[in-house]
Amino acid sequence: xxxxxxxxxxxxxxxxxxxxxxxxxxxxxxxxxxxxxxxxxxxxxxxxxxxxxxxxxxxxxxxxxxxxxxxxxxxxxxxxxxxxxxxxxxxxxxxxxxxxxxxxxxxxxxxxxxxxxxxxxxxxxxxxxxxxxxxxxxxxxxxxxxxxxxxxxxxxxxxxxxxxxxxxxxxxxxxxxxxxxxxxxxxxxxxxxxxxxxxxxxxxxxxxxxxxxxxxxxxxxxxxxxxxxxxxxxxxxxxxxxxxxxxxxxxxxxxxxxxxxxxxxxxxxxxxxxxxxxxxxxxxxxxxxxxxxxxxxxxxxxxxxxxxxxxxxxxxxxxxxxxxxxxxxxxxxxxxxxxxxxxxxxxxxxxxxxxxxxxxxxxxxxxxxxxxxxxxxxxxxxxxxxxxxxxxxxxxxxxxxxxxxxxxxxxxxxxxxxxxxxxxxxxxxxxxxxxxxxxxxxxxxxxxxxxxxxxxxxxxxxxxxxxxxxxxxxxxxxxxxxxxxxxxxxxxxxxxxxxxxxxxxxxxxxxxxxxxxxxxxxxxxxxxxxxxxxxxxxxxxxxxxxxxxxxxxxxxxxxxxxxxxxxxxxxxxxxxxxxxxxxxxxxxxxxxxxxxxxxxxxxxxxxxxxxxxxxxxxxxxxxxxxxxxxxxxxxxxxxxxxxxxxxxxxxxxxxxxxxxxxxxxxxxxxxxxxxxxxxxxxxxxxxxxxxxxxxxxxxxxxxxxxxxxx
Numbered sequence: 155x156x157x158x159x160x161x162x163x164x165x166x167x168x169x170x171x172x173x174x175x176x177x178x179x180x181x182x183x184x185x186x187x188x189x190x191x192x193x194x195x196x197x198x199x200x201x202x203x204x205x206x207x208x209x210x211x212x213x214x215x216x217x218x219x220x221x222x223x224x225x226x227x228x229x230x231x232x233x234x235x236x237x238x239x240x241x242x243x244x245x246x247x248x249x250x251x252x253x254x255x256x257x258x259x260x261x262x263x264x265x266x267x268x269x270x271x272x273x274x275x276x277x278x279x280x281x282x283x284x285x286x287x288x289x290x291x292x293x294x295x296x297x298x299x300x301x302x303x304x305x306x307x308x309x310x311x312x313x314x315x316x317x318x319x320x321x322x323x324x325x326x327x328x329x330x331x332x333x334x335x336x337x338x339x340x341x342x343x344x345x346x347x348x349x350x351x352x353x354x355x356x357x358x359x360x361x362x363x364x365x366x367x368x369x370x371x372x373x374x375x376x377x378x379x380x381x382x383x384x385x386x387x388x389x390x391x392x393x394x395x396x397x398x399x400x401x402x403x404x405x406x407x408x409x410x411x412x413x414x415x416x417x418x419x420x421x422x423x424x425x426x427x428x429x430x431x432x433x434x435x436x437x438x439x440x441x442x443x444x445x446x447x448x449x450x451x452x453x454x455x456x457x458x459x460x461x462x463x464x465x466x467x468x469x470x471x472x473x474x475x476x477x478x479x480x481x482x483x484x485x486x487x488x489x490x491x492x493x494x495x496x497x498x499x500x501x502x503x504x505x506x507x508x509x510x511x512x513x514x515x516x517x518x519x520x521x522x523x524x525x526x527x528x529x530x531x532x533x534x535x536x537x538x539x540x541x542x543x544x545x546x547x548x549x550x551x552x553x554x555x556x557x558x559x560x561x562x563x564x565x566x567x568x569x570x571x572x573x574x575x576x577x578x579x580x581x582x583x584x585x586x587x588x589x590x591x592x593x594x595x596x597x598x599x600x601x602x603x604x605x606x607x608x609x610x611x612x613x614x615x616x617x618x619x620x621x622x623x624x625x626x627x628x629x630x631x632x633x634x635x636x637x638x639x640x641x642x643x644x645x646x647x648x649x650x651x652x653x654x655x656x657x658x659x660x661x662x663x664x665x666x667x668x669x670x671x672x673x674x675x676x677x678x679x680x681x682x683x684x685x686x687x688x689x690x691x692x693x694x695x696x697x698x699x700x701x702x703x704x705x706x707x708x709x710x711x712x713x714x715x716x717x718x719x720x721x722x723x724x725x726x727x728x729x730x731x732x733x734x735x736x737x738x739x740x741x742x743x744x745x746x747x748x749x750x751x752x753x754x755x756x757x758x759x760x761x762x763x764x765x766x767x768x769x770x771x772x773x774x775x776x777x778x779x780x781x782x783x784x785x786x787x788x789x790x791x792x793x794x795x796x797x798x799x800x801x802x803x804x805x806x807x808x809x810x811x812x813x814x815x816x817x818x819x820x821x822x823x824x825x826x827x828x829x830x831x832x833x834x835x836x837x838x839x840x841x842x843x844x845x846x847x848x849x850x851x852x853x854x855x856x857x858x859x860x861x862x863x864x
Contacts, residue, residue: 167346177799284311305351386410608692747849
């Protein structure tokens with residue numbers, strides 16, 4: 155099942171990357187990427203979030219007192235809330251857990267004068283620094299943001315053991331996460347790292363740096379760099395879209411490293427660097443590679459593995475020397491064995507003139523020295539199985555009632571139809587706790603009883619059943635006391651919100667007050683994230699504790715009524731700015747909306763409310779693209795930008811006719827009845843050569859599996 159645009163946006167991935175993956179790269183590459191297990195697992199992992207435990211010390215001010223609390227808080231758990239700028243790097247002590255729910259900014263002073271100008275050591279500029287410490291966790295809640303001015307790193311770790319960085323959106327930084335000399339057991343999980351001046355993830359001289367389910371976009375250097383003297387580094391199920399050197403690089407002197415089941419998609423985005431003119435273009439973009447040892451390094455590069463990775467170069471991508479998804483270079487001092495098993499894509503293997511097989515003369519430029527190449531992952535399947543067990547897609551939120559320990563995943567639904575998830579097996583947050591109730595299906599419920607009045611809590615889980623259409627049934631208790639509230643969300647979509655105010659004849663949680671709420675015809679994909687929110691209400695004697703027993707997923711026997719296509723002429727939309735109606739014979743209704751007739755470089759808007767049935771559609775905009783200026787179109791759904799693209803096709807005519815009629819399609823858009831859409835057109839060109847951004851119509855085409863649904 156392909157990952158749709160809505161799911162990628164729910165993970166917080168940029169519109170730039172969404173446009174590129176779904177609308178720019180070649181159709182067969184797009185299909186390969188969005189249907190790949192790695193892409194799905196990474197998006198689901200980033201969408202998931204942790205809950206802050208009750209005992210966390212809350213920091214809401216960026217002052218000296220807060221800095222002192224954190225830096226002297228060994229053994230404590232903190233949550234940093236809001237938009238905070240501490241004015242310097244925060245040094246994290248041992249045995250400390252830091253949750254972030256908001257944005258932390260550190261505008262650094264790193265010179266960034268050259269590509270090799272490292273932001274390391276005692277003078278490092280970073281948001282967080284972990285130096286000579288152990289047992290540290292840095293956890294982002296709701297994709298918390300770490301930001302800089304490109305002169306500071308997100309997280310810098312040196313000489314430390316057992317450090318975890320999880321769940322952040324790290325952007326506009328010099329480097330994302332750095333594991334620099336003397337570290338062991340650093341885990342970098344479920345992060346969105348983008349727009350770096352240099353590397354996204356870098357490990358130098360460290361043991362067992364592990365990175366899984368990270369989405370890397372627009373790295374100024376490497377996506378991953380397993381650098382010199384690193385041992386046991388692992389990159390598993392990560393996605394890299396756009397970089398300027400290597401998607402993933404094993405450097406000289408690195409040993410026993412792995413790149414397994416990663417996806418790379420070559421892309422040329424704006425280079426994010428504080429002074430781009432200081433950094434010469436490397437002139438190439440490569441994929442997954444292993445570099446032999448040079449004269450300056452005393453340790454041999456050896457026993458590095460590349461298993462089941464994919465590398466794609468879109469036909470529109472023309473960056474200089476962007477070839478060779480994989481290679482293993484000998485260099486002056488040689489190298490040990492490298493293993494390439496079951497790697498795929500359309501880039502292929504590097505060939506620099508020495509051939510794509512080992513050179514019998516041991517030429518130091520040989521790109522396939524001691525390379526073991528197999529067409530399938532079979533030799534490494536047991537290794538992939540081990541990695542899958544080590545890195546579940548959603549490692550589990552940290553609930554508020556278990557001392558901050560990460561629980562196991564929720565138990566899978568039982569039975570085939572209905573599938574049932576007991577509420578006590580979900581990941582709990584806020585004030586929800588388990589309470590024993592004899593009338594409950596498993597003898598237990600989740601409840602807000604026992605804390606303050608008017609508490610709230612959450613219960614989350616990932617759907618592990620098959621993709622399809624379900625009726626979703628919440629089983630809960632509604633006693634004759636206060637009026638609590640329950641909400642159910644699927645990702646960012648609220649499925650229902652209702653009050654617990656039935657009169658069922660008893661103030662106790664028993665068989666008499668057990669009841670349910672059912673939501674029909676919900677489209678669910680395997681891996682979708684669900685969250686129940688309970689809100690308590692009432693006095694100590696009469697509080698309604700929002701007790702939930704279970705959630706059932708009842709697959710519908712027959713699919714609901716199929717969706718119908720929706721077609722809308724542009725001239726029937728609500729026009730604004732300089733858009734006006736123009737008669738064009740080749741248009742579907744003989745008319746278009748156009749910016750022709752006003753000033754050059756005008757702009758206009760066309761808006762409408764969607765009147766079709768709620769569901770998933772492919773959106774197709776039909777327009778004219780003449781051989782003249784370069785116009786621009788933007789399409790918004792509510793406050794979300796769906797796409798922005800230029801009208802610059804070469805269709806062989808300067809006129810709006812059948813030859814220059816064309817279209818742009820956006821796949822898998824979830825649309826609710828009543829959603830507002832807005833098209834913005836921007837004209838560009840001289841008086842006689844302007845591109846007038848003529849729009850004919852817009853179509854909503856139901857996807858193959860679409861039905862009328864929630």
